[in-house]
Amino acid sequence: MVSGPEPSAPHHRRTGEQVAEWADARLGTRSLVRATARRVFPDHWSFLLGEICLYSFLVLVLTGVWLTFYFHPSSEPVQYHGSYVPLQGQWVSDAFDSTLHISFDVRGGLLIRQAHHWAAVIFVAAMLAHMMRVLFTGAFRKPRELTWVFGFLLLILGMFGGLTGYDLPDDLLSGTGLAVVAGTLLSVPVVGTYLSMFLFGGEFPGEDLVARFNTIHVFVIPAAMVMLVAAHVALSLRHRHTQYPGPGRTEKNVVGLPFRVYAVKAGGLLFLVSGVVFVLAAVAQINPVWRYGPYRADQVSAGSQPDWYMGVADGLLRVMPGWEVVLWGHTLALDSLVPLLVGVGLFLALGAYPFIESWLTPDSRAHHLLDRPRNRPVRTALGAAWLSVYAVALAGAANDLIAIRLHVSVNAVTWAVRIGLFAVPVIVFTVAKRWALALQRRDRDLVLHGRETGIIKRLPHGEFVEVHQPLGRQRLRELTTHEQYEPLAPPPSHGAHGAPARVRRLRTRLSRGLYGPGTQIPKPTVAEYKEITGRRQH
Secondary structure, eight states: OOOOOOTHHHHHHHHHHHHHHHHHHHHOHHHHHHHHHHOEEOOOGGGHHHHHHHHHHHHHHHHHHHHHTTOOOOOOEEEOOSSOGGGTTOEEEHHHHHHHHHHHTSTTHHHHHHHHHHHHHHHHHHHHHHHHHHHHHTTTSTTOHHHHHHHHHHHHHHHHHHHHHHTTTOBHHHHHHHHHHHHHHHTSTTTHHHHHHHHHTSSTTOSSHHHHHHHIIIIIHHHHHHHHHHHHHHHHHHSOOOBOSOTTOOTTOOOSEEHHHHHHHHHHHHHHHHHHHHHHHHHSOOOOHHHHOBOOTTOOOTTOOOOGGGHHHHHHHHHSOOOEEEETTEEEEHHHHHHHHHHHHHHHHHHHHHHHHHHHSSOOSOOOBOOOGGGSHHHHHHHHHHHHHHHHHHHHTTHHHHHHHHTOOHHHHHHHHHHHHHHHHHHHHHHHHHHHHHHHHHHHHHHHHOEEEEEEEEOTTSOEEEEEEOOOHHHHHHHHOSOOOOOOOOOOSSSOOSHHHHHHHHHHHHHHHHHSTTSOOOOOOHHHHHHHHHHHHO
């Protein structure tokens, strides 16, 4: 039996085409789909860091939406009658009560709550690692300065989003952290009191603390992050992906995977990241608020520490001496103000570095090929030193636990961190710079002399030498295509004076520190290569 086509099929086809044409005429969907389908994406493991940020952010949003249906952002006192027996009958805040209800009485509640927390930890970690990859490889250069700024703002918002979310359960640990935040805000001259009153709704802890933090955590920060993520992705697509130097790769093309293959791999990574988050939520306990108990202003939890990304601020506060000065009848609490200024300066330095390097570099071209970190020794050393400051301050946040575990004095640990904050960055900067220069020398030797083969040959006059195999054209190109900038020329000694002249002299000195003598190993010239390879052939 032969059946003809269904009568309605042409009508459906025409309707579908009409809808597609209508959407394309108003939204340009067809051209957008075609452009995306033709796009090529570089295939390198380091690019996955940015995708991990995006996918953990998606898990954050979805689990956060689920939690809002059960969490009560209120500081009103209620009597607890839930499943957790040790706290039954005690007066707690409505926020703390709803947190315990989510953890013990809602099916899957503890899993979702811990997945939300773990996703926040992974997001900030991946964001910091992604920014370090961008910094070390020079992916922030023109035309991606705004992409760097959006990523930097995402990192800061992620940290403060974690801080505000961490404090919502109104437990003793989060209350202790908030007391530190309140003291730090009050140390700010002139406006500190106003900032504290605005944030807490009165003198700490205030009556509207949880409600205000919930508004910031659920509405303000996520809205800003969604806009930044959209802008970041849009700019990444607009300027196309950067890529590492390699065969067939230039400043004008992209070598990698077609969109269809990339989409499949990206989907797999999405499920992998989500799976890791939920496995961690299932097997690794995080923020057990029932063990800390509800917040009370007259109590402090022992061993209290924030999440790792805020540990740098806590570490700076712990190791700062208790200094105070009185100026014009007002007391400045330097023990809180100085750590605040140092922490802010540390992150501002990271955010401003691309613009400083651009100011010091005599190059205004667009760049799509990445640097190898070894070919920018000073930049690599500065990034490593920045990370060392972060790591030492993070160790300071655990000075009490380190002292207990290692059976040493907490004062000894504190002094070690104080000294380390000044000594470790200098040591790390020096070692990283020398290491990068040594790798440059190795690349130069490989280009000029070839790769060691382990084969020993005896020359006619009796000398024993090792046979070297010349590098291939592609390998030679990878090791020699990077640019080596010259420092800016010093301004004339005569002429303009005053502030502009001083700024030009400062710019020249900083440029010399970035690209001057001792900051890079000269690449082998064509004449050197021909001379050595010709001699080797004879």
